[in-house]
Amino acid sequence: MALVIAQKSELCEIIFTKLSSFHLVPDSCTYSIMIRCHCEKNEVEEAKRVLFTVLENGFEPDSATITVLINSLCKRGKVKKAMEVFEFMERKGLKLVVQQHNCLLKGLSYVGKIEEALEMLMNMKKTNFGVDVYSYSIVMNGLCKVGRSDEAMDLFNEVVEIGLIPNVVTFNTLIQGYSIEGRPVEGVGVLKMMKKHECVPDYISYSTVLHGLLKWNEIVEAFGIYKEMVEIGFEVDFRMMRTLVRRLCKRSWNEKRLLEDAYEVFEKMKERGLVVDKRTVEVMVKACCRGEKFDEALVNLNDMVRWGYSLKAIAFEKVIEGLCRQGRVDEAVSTLFLLHANGRIGDRISYDVLVNELIAHGRVFCASFLFGFALKQGVALVPNKELQANNRS
DNA sequence: CTAGGGTTAG
Numbered sequence A: 001m002a003l004v005i006a007q008k009s010e011l012c013e014i015i016f017t018k019l020s021s022f023h024l025v026p027d028s029c030t031y032s033i034m035i036r037c038h039c040e041k042n043e044v045e046e047a048k049r050v051l052f053t054v055l056e057n058g059f060e061p062d063s064a065t066i067t068v069l070i071n072s073l074c075k076r077g078k079v080k081k082a083m084e085v086f087e088f089m090e091r092k093g094l095k096l097v098v099q100q101h102n103c104l105l106k107g108l109s110y111v112g113k114i115e116e117a118l119e120m121l122m123n124m125k126k127t128n129f130g131v132d133v134y135s136y137s138i139v140m141n142g143l144c145k146v147g148r149s150d151e152a153m154d155l156f157n158e159v160v161e162i163g164l165i166p167n168v169v170t171f172n173t174l175i176q177g178y179s180i181e182g183r184p185v186e187g188v189g190v191l192k193m194m195k196k197h198e199c200v201p202d203y204i205s206y207s208t209v210l211h212g213l214l215k216w217n218e219i220v221e222a223f224g225i226y227k228e229m230v231e232i233g234f235e236v237d238f239r240m241m242r243t244l245v246r247r248l249c250k251r252s253w254n255e256k257r258l259l260e261d262a263y264e265v266f267e268k269m270k271e272r273g274l275v276v277d278k279r280t281v282e283v284m285v286k287a288c289c290r291g292e293k294f295d296e297a298l299v300n301l302n303d304m305v306r307w308g309y310s311l312k313a314i315a316f317e318k319v320i321e322g323l324c325r326q327g328r329v330d331e332a333v334s335t336l337f338l339l340h341a342n343g344r345i346g347d348r349i350s351y352d353v354l355v356n357e358l359i360a361h362g363r364v365f366c367a368s369f370l371f372g373f374a375l376k377q378g379v380a381l382v383p384n385k386e387l388q389a390n391n392r393s
Numbered sequence B: 001c002t003a004g005g006g007t008t009a010g
Helices: A009-022 A028-040 A044-056 A063-075 A079-091 A098-110 A114-126 A133-145 A149-161 A168-180 A184-196 A203-215 A219-232 A238-252 A258-271 A278-290 A294-306 A313-325 A329-341 A348-360 A364-376 A385-392
Strands: none
Touching: A009 A028, A028 A044, A028 A063, A044 A063, A044 A079, A063 A079, A063 A098, A079 A098, A098 A114, A098 A133, A114 A133, A133 A149, A133 A168, A149 A168, A168 A184, A168 A203, A184 A203, A184 A219, A203 A219, A203 A238, A219 A238, A219 A258, A238 A258, A238 A278, A258 A278, A278 A294, A278 A313, A294 A313, A294 A329, A313 A329, A313 A348, A329 A348, A348 A364
16 A cells, blocks of 8 residues: 555555465455555556456455545546446445445536536435535535536535535635635635634635635735734735735725735735745835835835846836935935946936935035936936036036 | 545645
């Protein structure tokens, strides 16, 4: 079994053929492992042959063995063959247990025969072997995958009605269904429902909800779920965090309060040492400028240059203009040099704004120096009156 | 103490 798990099926088979030289006789458990071994190698016919050998040797193959075989067939979409095994066992007078029925349910859903799966589920209810929560979860998943979450929800209600206990997988299936159907907020509703059913949402529950909300652009809801995840201690996938930051930034243009939320997620990414791509930084800096948060913008520009990222000049230019507007001219000049350290050249507007702001502070000498510096960089500025006067003197 | 089985995401 260890060899099968380690995917060393060849070795497993060699040992099996050498059993007799150790005077060992395989029993039903050995055969069951061999069936799985062949299934792993996609040798279904071989697996079936082993099953027949088991029967010929007078062993009663136990249900776990049959499950492995049926499951392996179903997983590969060979539902018809699985049915054959199924019927063969019934002719032998062996009744199939709920696990095997469940494999078939999954197989039927997998090949798109969801109606047949539903019919089978209804028949299972009538037998002594019955149905369990796996059966329902499987069919619900089949329905969800084809955009029939309402029917999946009907089945969920049936689960509760007949006294089965839905588990985290049952709920996660519903969440996924709503997500792909474009009803992500109902996924949030399922999360709340779980708490009522005393089922603890897991990482998959939250991630699926968050992914759905992001996919359908429910950004404010998404941030709420993100916060819950952080509070619980789940590490949110960095790609989702990146999307969240960008969308919150975009939204903060019209809804100022969202800037803070965006920054919170952004900071968490840096704190976790995640690679923040330059596009996200640019969007974040842009949003900071728009929200007049130049300290934050500047901190990030500094970080980016230090880490060797080459950002678009516009990110710096917006900060320069903003700082000048606030009269923080020294920091604005520093930002200009930061831009140069980043390997780019400021545009005409940045130099214009800086020169004018320096003059406004009465620092004409600095303004002249900067003016000359701009010319050297090939940025053509139109000198204003003060500068001309200064240069004449 | 005593092998092997079925459900959810990106």
